[in-house]
Amino acid sequence: xxxxxxxxxxxxxxxxxxxxxxxxxxxxxxxxxxxxxxxxxxxxxxxxxxxxxxxxxxxxxxxxxxxxxxxxxxxxxxxxxxxxxxxxxxxxxxxxxxxxxxxxxxxxxxxxxxxxxxxxxxxxxxxxxxxxxxxxxxxxxxxxxxxxxxxxxxxxxxxxxxxxxxxxxxxxxxxxxxxxxxxxxxxxxxxxxxxxxxxxxxxxxxxxxxxxxxxxxxxxxxxxxxxxxxxxxxxxxxxxxxxxxxxxxxxxxxxxxxxxxxxxxxxxxxxxxxxxxxxxxxxxxxxxxxxxxxxxxxxxxxxxxxxxxxxxxxxxxxxxxxxxxxxxxxxxx
Amino acid sequence: xxxxxxxxxxxxxxxxxxxxxxxxxxxxxxxxxxxxxxxxxxxxxxxxxxxxxxxxxxxxxxxxxxxxxxxxxxxxxxxxxxxxxxxxxxxxxxxxxxxxxxxxxxxxxxxxxxxxxxxxxxxxxxxxxxxxxxxxxxxxxxxxxxxxxxxxxxxxxxxxxxxxxxxxxxxxxxxxxxxxxxxxxxxxxxxxxxxxxxxxxxxxxxxxxxxxxxxxxxxxxxxxxxxxxxxxxxxxxxxxxxxxxxxxxxxxxxxxxxxxx
Numbered sequence: 001x002x003x004x005x006x007x008x009x010x011x012x013x014x015x016x017x018x019x020x021x022x023x024x025x026x027x028x029x030x031x032x033x034x035x036x037x038x039x040x041x042x043x044x045x046x047x048x049x050x051x052x053x054x055x056x057x058x059x060x061x062x063x064x065x066x067x068x069x070x071x072x073x074x075x076x077x078x079x080x081x082x083x084x085x086x087x088x089x090x091x092x093x094x095x096x097x098x099x100x101x102x103x104x105x106x107x108x109x110x111x112x113x114x115x116x117x118x119x120x121x122x123x124x125x126x127x128x129x130x131x132x133x134x135x136x137x138x139x140x141x142x143x144x145x146x147x148x149x150x151x152x153x154x155x156x157x158x159x160x161x162x163x164x165x166x167x168x169x170x171x172x173x174x175x176x177x178x179x180x181x182x183x184x185x186x187x188x189x190x191x192x193x194x195x196x197x198x199x200x201x202x203x204x205x206x207x208x209x210x211x212x213x214x215x216x217x218x219x220x221x222x223x224x225x226x227x228x229x230x231x232x233x234x235x236x237x238x239x240x241x242x243x244x245x246x247x248x249x250x251x252x253x254x255x256x257x258x259x260x261x262x263x264x265x266x267x268x269x270x271x272x273x274x275x276x277x278x279x280x281x282x283x284x285x286x287x288x289x290x291x292x293x294x295x296x297x298x299x300x301x302x303x304x305x306x307x308x309x310x311x312x313x314x315x316x317x318x319x320x321x322x323x324x325x326x327x328x329x330x331x332x333x
Numbered sequence: 334x335x336x337x338x339x340x341x342x343x344x345x346x347x348x349x350x351x352x353x354x355x356x357x358x359x360x361x362x363x364x365x366x367x368x369x370x371x372x373x374x375x376x377x378x379x380x381x382x383x384x385x386x387x388x389x390x391x392x393x394x395x396x397x398x399x400x401x402x403x404x405x406x407x408x409x410x411x412x413x414x415x416x417x418x419x420x421x422x423x424x425x426x427x428x429x430x431x432x433x434x435x436x437x438x439x440x441x442x443x444x445x446x447x448x449x450x451x452x453x454x455x456x457x458x459x460x461x462x463x464x465x466x467x468x469x470x471x472x473x474x475x476x477x478x479x480x481x482x483x484x485x486x487x488x489x490x491x492x493x494x495x496x497x498x499x500x501x502x503x504x505x506x507x508x509x510x511x512x513x514x515x516x517x518x519x520x521x522x523x524x525x526x527x528x529x530x531x532x533x534x535x536x537x538x539x540x541x542x543x544x545x546x547x548x549x550x551x552x553x554x555x556x557x558x559x560x561x562x563x564x565x566x567x568x569x570x571x572x573x574x575x576x577x578x579x580x581x582x583x584x585x586x587x588x589x590x591x592x593x594x
Binding site: 130135137150 | 397410411412414415416417418419420421
């Protein structure tokens with residue numbers, strides 16, 4: 001069914017509407033001329049002749065007006081052989097156009113504004129295809145605003161063509177209901193400008209970014225953009241660490257990218273509050289990697305803060321054990 | 334001897350198939366996805382990818398993909414990056430995307446076109462896809478394989494007779510070139526733990542490469558595309574570990590296996 005509709009759609013795109021206008025004019029001419037000729041040669045009034053031509057061209061053919069003379073029959077055959085196929089073409093074209101407009105609505109070609117909780121990606125930085133691939137494994141809708149097509153597609157990925165450096169283009173994005181916006185423009189400067197524009201329009205929007213430099217990271221943080229790490233220092237430190245511990249980088253990847261478990265942020269259990277973190281974590285179910293409070297992350301090795309009210313913990317969780325947010329990939333494990 | 338495929342587990346194996354939305358590519362994608370592999374398909378046309386994904390028999394199949402033009406290295410890079418993003422890696426590349434004779438001569442069965450009548454653009458287009466495309470895609474994937482110290486490339490090819498058939502220019506030369514390239518790739522990668530093998534159906538196959546105009550009698554002699562299923566599962570499984578520079582003909586696969594055992 002889907003395939004047929006697709007076929008239809010591409011057929012419509014190819015067919016120019018000019019052809020349809022020509023066909024419509026031709027049908028009208030045949031009906032008028034055929035109706036008049038029929039009236040003249042078969043001895044009926046011209047309105048009856050017109051009526052006969054229309055019932056014939058539309059293949060209704062009631063049979064209340066029929067040709068009686070040989071000339072009348074010749075006219076009838078000519079009208080049938082020319083008007084009926086053209087009429088069929090016109091009807092098919094109208095039906096196809098209706099289908100096309102519906103298809104466009106279904107496919108969201110006109111608008112992505114109806115998408116709720118979409119992840120919006122601005123730009124086409126080199127890492128965007130990989131990000132899209134990773135997002136495609138989840139169920140949430142993804143909207144990409146970029147000048148060139150992401151040349152990748154899944155059911156949940158929508159492309160809006162436009163200049164992501166241009167805040168006026170944001171009007172085409174479902175920002176008000178977005179889950180988050182990811183800044184994927186080519187340079188730190190572009191991302192910073194985009195962040196300023198977005199923050200101005202939507203003060204509460206979740207904006208994610210991975211700037212290259214630590215200075216831009218700080219500027220973005222001041223704007224309330226979630227910057228967890230800057231890319232250049234991250235790379236440098238992973239590489240430097242690899243000199244002492246060659247597998248440190250792999251460990252990081254393993255923590256972040258494993259199929260079977262993932263890292264989650266959860267509120268600490270109520271009985272931890274007031275305790276030393278290093279002691280409290282021993283009672284945690286599973287692996288508690290760290291504590292988050294006052295916007296800082298504590299590993300609980302040398303610094304061992306007292307757990308405050310409202311603190312969160314970073315937990316390493318096996319996918320099937322989680323009850324909070326079942327991972328869509330978890331179903332197959 | 335019926336093929337015992339229970340020993341060939343491909344569960345979780347991440348396979349990229351160029352031209353995986355129809356024909357032999359789709360037959361292989363289906364066979365692998367059905368057996369639990371994570372399959373990533375590419376096609377020049379988005380509608381074809383979507384259509385293929387719409388034909389999943391089960392929602393449990395790990396099957397996804399994106400648009401891919403194997404003649405453009407940028408497109409290949411994006412396609413692979415997205416696969417890495419989704420599956421976090423790649424284990425097997427199946428070079429399958431190809432243009433058939435139809436693109437040059439729609440009536441190549443009834444009316445073979447001698448080489449001097451083949452258009453320059455038609456010749457270049459087929460070579461660019463069937464030969465350069467294999468090269469570019471493998472070139473993009475191999476650094477990732479080298480970093481892992483393992484990986485497999487499977488190049489889809491054709492009968493030798495097809496490479497010499499009258500009127501089969503440029504399809505024949507493009508496949509012959511890809512076959513030579515496969516041997517060289519296998520040699521180049523021999524020390525690296527990366528295997529390169531060839532797989533071919535072993536006869537004309539019922540795919541979009543065959544013109545619709547061929548008569549019913551001929552159509553009945555065509556091999557079903559599904560013939561690629563068992564050998565591709567074998568080549569992606571542990572059973573084919575260490576196997577390299579082989580040329581496996583799908584119609585003779587059972588014989589080949591029994592000779593091997």
